[in-house]
Amino acid sequence: MDTHFKRKIAFALSMGIVTTGLISFTLLALNLGFSSGFVLTWLRSWSIAYLIVIPAILLVGPRLQAQIDRVVR
Numbered sequence: 001m002d003t004h005f006k007r008k009i010a011f012a013l014s015m016g017i018v019t020t021g022l023i024s025f026t027l028l029a030l031n032l033g034f035s036s037g038f039v040l041t042w043l044r045s046w047s048i049a050y051l052i053v054i055p056a057i058l059l060v061g062p063r064l065q066a067q068i069d070r071v072v073r
Contacts, residue, residue: 012057020049 024045028038035041 009058012054012061016050016054016057020053021046024049 025042028042028045032038032041
């Protein structure tokens with residue numbers, strides 16, 4: 001496995017953690033408030049979002065990047 005591919009995978013995994021964590025936290029805080037079960041609900045939502053977004057980043061990301069590269073040239 002080459003270094004460029006490893007960096008892309010590491011970036012996707014890291015970006016997925018950050019974005020899903022921030023978005024799930026913000027939306028739960030806005031919609032539910034900070035109730036007694038907030039942290040557990042947030043962690044559950046975060047894990048589900050992460051499992052959904054990582055395949056999306058890895059599968060959709062390269063195609064989207066190629067389209068953007070064609071438009072921005």
